[in-house]
Amino acid sequence: MSEGTSWRDRLFGGFRKTSDRLSENLTGVVGTAKLDDATLDDVEDALIVSDLGPAAARRIRDKLAEKRFGLSITEQELKEAVAEEIAAILRPVAKPLEITAFPRPQVILVIGVNGSGKTTTIAKLAHLFQEDDYGVLLAAGDTFRAAAIGQLKVWADRIGVDVVSGPEGGDPASVVFDAVKQATDTGIDALIVDTAGRLQNKRELMDELAKIRKVLGRLNPEAPHDVVLVLDATNGQNALNQIDVFKEVANVTGLIMTKLDGTARGGVLVAAAEQYGLPIHAIGVGEKIDDLRPFDPDLVAKVIAGIA
Numbered sequence: 001m002s003e004g005t006s007w008r009d010r011l012f013g014g015f016r017k018t019s020d021r022l023s024e025n026l027t028g029v030v031g032t033a034k035l036d037d038a039t040l041d042d043v044e045d046a047l048i049v050s051d052l053g054p055a056a057a058r059r060i061r062d063k064l065a066e067k068r069f070g071l072s073i074t075e076q077e078l079k080e081a082v083a084e085e086i087a088a089i090l091r092p093v094a095k096p097l098e099i100t101a102f103p104r105p106q107v108i109l110v111i112g113v114n115g116s117g118k119t120t121t122i123a124k125l126a127h128l129f130q131e132d133d134y135g136v137l138l139a140a141g142d143t144f145r146a147a148a149i150g151q152l153k154v155w156a157d158r159i160g161v162d163v164v165s166g167p168e169g170g171d172p173a174s175v176v177f178d179a180v181k182q183a184t185d186t187g188i189d190a191l192i193v194d195t196a197g198r199l200q201n202k203r204e205l206m207d208e209l210a211k212i213r214k215v216l217g218r219l220n221p222e223a224p225h226d227v228v229l230v231l232d233a234t235n236g237q238n239a240l241n242q243i244d245v246f247k248e249v250a251n252v253t254g255l256i257m258t259k260l261d262g263t264a265r266g267g268v269l270v271a272a273a274e275q276y277g278l279p280i281h282a283i284g285v286g287e288k289i290d291d292l293r294p295f296d297p298d299l300v301a302k303v304i305a306g307i308a
Contacts, residue, residue, distance in 0.1 A: 007293055010261070014285030015303040018266030022050040023306035026079060035068045035078075043078070051236050051264075052086075053271030060085040076307070083305035086270055090297035095279035097125070097226060097254065099134050105183040105191040107216060107223035109141075109209075111250050112230035113242060114197040117258035119148055121230045121284065122192050123155030124292035125256070128282070130159065134189040139179035140165035141172040141212065142196045152194055159289060172196065172208060173215045180219045193224070206249040227253045228281060231272070236265035243276055256292070258284035267304060 025046035029039060040061050047057035063085045064078075073081070099106050110125070112118040119142075126136040138156050142148040146168045156163045164179035166172075176193055183191040195212070198205055216223040229252045231239040239257075246252050255278050260266045273280060283300075284292045302308035 007290070008299075010285045010291060011295075011299070012303055012308065014261035015266050015300070017262075017264035018050065018260075018304055019306040021264040022046065022052075022082075022267065022304060023079070025049050026082070026306075027075065029075070029078065034070050035064065035073045036070070040065055040069075043082070047082070047267070051267035051271065053237065053240070053268070053275060056086075056089055056270045056274035059089065059274060063088075079305045079307050083301045083307055086304055087298045087301035089270055089273050090280075090295075090301055093273045093277060093280045094295055094297040095254070095281060096294035097228065097279075097281040099129065099132075099189050101222065101225045103184075103220070105137070105180070105188045106225045107180065107220065108190060108192045108226040108228060109195055109212070109224045109250070110192060110228050110230060111195050111209075111246055111252070112197055113232075114145070114148075116197065116230045116232040116242075117284065118197060118230045119151045119194060120155060120287075121256055121258055121292060122152065122194055123159055124284065124289055125228075125282070126156075126161055126190075126192055127159050127289050128292065129190050130161070135187065136161050136190045136192065137179060137183045137186075137188045138163045139175055139191060139193040141175050141193045143168060143170045143172050143175060144196050144198070148194065173211045176212050177215045177219070180216065180223070184219070202245065202249055209250050227251055229255050231255060231257045231268075233257050233260045233266055233268055234263040236263070236268050237271065239268050240271060240275060243272065243278070247276075252278060254279040254281045256280070256282050256284070258292075261285040261291075269300070270304070 029042040044057045044061040129136050140149045140152050166175040229246050282292050283295045
């Protein structure tokens with residue numbers, strides 16, 4: 001099985017629960033010969049129940065009304081039309097994370113709540129860059145959890161990259177300083193920084209990230225070049241609340257959504273795209289090192305709608 005085929009299969013399997021849920025909600029919606037207001041209301045409700053969110057559901061409803069109102073439509077045609085409107089929402093935000101910074105390194109802060117898959121996502125992101133022949137260094141900036149440091153080192157050993165770390169409970173900004181120095185001195189292309197995921201005290205987290213930014217600014221005024229928020233799709237609409245919080249404390253520049261293989265709430269990918277318009281750099285549909293990939297918005301839309 002080729003890598004492309006295996007990724008496609010994992011994508012299909014990953015979104016199966018989501019597509020099954022949406023298909024179940026759409027089944028039987030077309031109860032009349034023509035697409036009327038009552039049918040459109042049912043479609044909108046089905047999309048909301050499937051975690052696409054009220055804004056995306058309303059947009060899709062309005063587009064269907066604009067293009068197909070009063071026309072006969074089968075269930076299959078309805079799903080195809082929904083897929084096209086989902087793709088229209090996803091296309092503008094499907095943007096792989098590219099290494100373009102000069103001078104190097106490109107500094108990527110990765111943020112997210114504990115349990116979102118942040119640390120493993122960092123390793124998978126590093127692996128993506130390695131496949132494009134970029135040199136990568138990791139920084140264990142989540143110094144408040146020994147488990148986070150240990151986990152990052154395990155993954156780093158597995159993919160063959162170095163990690164800059166400090167003592168548990170140490171100063172994250174100091175770790176980042178050392179990491180930038182090492183990355184600069186050794187000609188590294190991408191420095192990926194893990195950060196603490198504590199949201200209990202937003203002020204503390206904000207202060208910590210501000211200190212990291214200050215240190216980075218002294219070494220490279222352009223850094224951080226990216227602030228990537230990792231979201232756990234199993235949280236459904238609660239993931240959107242996390243975007244609100246982290247946008248406030250960290251100036252998020254892009255998103256990565258994980259655990260799409262274990263939830264029927266994958267529609268939140270569409271909700272995030274519609275509500276925030278932030279680049280979605282990659283999606284995760286498994287635990288393997290190559291289960292994080294940039295995504296094809298048209299294919300994902302078809303998979304969600306259950307027609308691929």
